[in-house]
Amino acid sequence: MALPKLAPAPAAQDKLRALGILALNGMFDEMDAVGVLRYAATEVLPGDLAIVSSFGADSAVLLHMVSQVDPSLPVYFLETGKHFAETLDYVETLKQHLGLTNVVAIHPASSDIARFDPQGDLWETDPDSCCFIRKTEPLEPVTEMFGGWVTGRKRYQTKERGVLPHFELTSDDRIKVNPLAYFSDADVIEYRQQHNLPEHPLYARGYRSIGCAPCTSIVSEGEDPRAGRWRGLNKKECGIHYDFNGAIAKPMTAVRHTLWKDGAFIADPFKAWEEGTDPSTARYVHVPLQVFLADRDAFLANPHPLGLLVTPGEKVEDVENDLGRFASIAIRFPAFTDGRGYSTARLLAERYRYSGEVRAIGDVLQDQIPLMRRCGINAFVVEHEPTRRALIENRLPEVALFYQPVGLTEVPAGTRPFLRRAH
Numbered sequence: 331m332a333l334p335k336l337a338p339a340p341a342a343q344d345k346l347r348a349l350g351i352l353a354l355n356g357m358f359d360e361m362d363a364v365g366v367l368r369y370a371a372t373e374v375l376p377g378d379l380a381i382v383s384s385f386g387a388d389s390a391v392l393l394h395m396v397s398q399v400d401p402s403l404p405v406y407f408l409e410t411g412k413h414f415a416e417t418l419d420y421v422e423t424l425k426q427h428l429g430l431t432n433v434v435a436i437h438p439a440s441s442d443i444a445r446f447d448p449q450g451d452l453w454e455t456d457p458d459s460c461c462f463i464r465k466t467e468p469l470e471p472v473t474e475m476f477g478g479w480v481t482g483r484k485r486y487q488t489k490e491r492g493v494l495p496h497f498e499l500t501s502d503d504r505i506k507v508n509p510l511a512y513f514s515d516a517d518v519i520e521y522r523q524q525h526n527l528p529e530h531p532l533y534a535r536g537y538r539s540i541g542c543a544p545c546t547s548i549v550s551e552g553e554d555p556r557a558g559r560w561r562g563l564n565k566k567e568c569g570i571h572y573d574f575n576g577a578i579a580k581p582m583t584a585v586r587h588t589l590w591k592d593g594a595f596i597a598d599p600f601k602a603w604e605e606g607t608d609p610s611t612a613r614y615v616h617v618p619l620q621v622f623l624a625d626r627d628a629f630l631a632n633p634h635p636l637g638l639l640v641t642p643g644e645k646v647e648d649v650e651n652d653l654g655r656f657a658s659i660a661i662r663f664p665a666f667t668d669g670r671g672y673s674t675a676r677l678l679a680e681r682y683r684y685s686g687e688v689r690a691i692g693d694v695l696q697d698q699i700p701l702m703r704r705c706g707i708n709a710f711v712v713e714h715e716p717t718r719r720a721l722i723e724n725r726l727p728e729v730a731l732f733y734q735p736v737g738l739t740e741v742p743a744g745t746r747p748f749l750r751r752a753h
């Protein structure tokens with residue numbers, strides 16, 4: 331029988347590909363985990379497959395299989411900065427024991443940590459955001475590099491994973507491979523003993539599923555092994571595993587990023603303000619200026635990162651003493667011809683020396699962006715396709731002459747010609 335062979339991920343998801351995945355799922359015996367991994371690495375996605383490992387309590391089993399199939403397969407470890415010291419030691423132990431030659435640590439962006447979690451306690455107040463900046467966001471560029479990735483997830487771990495297949499097609503048209511889908515806790519222990527694999531140093535102390543230190547606790551006899559993760563919170567997954575043919579997983583990278591910042595379209599931690607949101611618990615939203623003023627005390631007491639939304643006609647002067655509260659200020663440009671947002675941006679930069687993110691939202695078009703930049707706007711939410719392409723291809727018009735100088739460095743046209751060029 332000819333075995334189904336899938337080409338690396340093209341752009342669009344199609345039925346044939348989905349059918350190919352169904353066929354793949356029917357090819358392997360439930361316990362043929364190494365067979366699944368070998369076939370994925372050599373036939374389905376040769377040179378285009380990566381492993382993401384937490385180096386947790388059962389990671390040794392999957393990593394042993396990797397060492398059997400190809401020890402040079404890329405293994406990514408999310409070094410969130412919040413792991414137990416024992417886990418970091420275990421990374422080294424397993425690398426050496428199994429001869430893995432391509433283990434790569436992925437770190438969160440230091441700018442995100444400085445901006446959103448400077449005290450390192452975001453896990454306590456807002457674990458979803460903490461996982462987002464420490465796991466989801468750093469992993470995104472990696473998933474984009476590969477047509478598929480391997481996870482160590484198993485059906486028995488949670489109710490949500492109860493229907494996990496060996497192969498999944500994600501909605502961004504990548505393949506997730508779950509060789510251990512059908513393994514039980516007992517199978518994992520048996521495999522570990524059979525192959526004499528080193529145990530995570532915390533396993534013997536009652537830790538059954540090991541992630542970041544602040545969010546992991548010991549589980550008692552008979553408890554769901556993952557009950558010790560985010561104990562007491564209604565949270566079961568860190569966000570990187572959601573996507574999977576209608577049952578578990580949702581897009582990892584299918585999201586069309588619209589925030590242009592520091593030269594790239596990036597994931598946007600902020601969401602739009604929704605009427606009725608509780609001011610004391612709101613987080614990562616741009617609070618409309620009038621809404622903020624109406625409930626100023628509650629917003630100021632709120633511990634989460636917040637932004638401010640300024641629409642034409644509103645004055646930032648009204649919140650001048652509170653500007654430092656906002657991690658981001660969004661200025662709405664309702665139409666190409668409406669220039670009031672430029673004045674707001676200049677006030678923020680020149681009078682208030684606001685140093686956080688200032689973003690333009692609304693009708694943001696190619697020709698405006700250089701002018702917006704001059705006024706201190708450093709992030710742009712761009713929906714307009716030609717503008718998006720111009721940004722990606724670095725084709726923005728240059729502003730060479732300043733008839734209305736901005737800030738302290740520009741000189742009006744007609745005065746000192748050698749200083750008129752934009753730098």
Ligand code: SF4
Nearest residue numbers: 453457460461542545
């Ligand atoms: S598991 Fe906890 S500490 Fe780790 S990234 Fe998520 S919330 Fe933060």
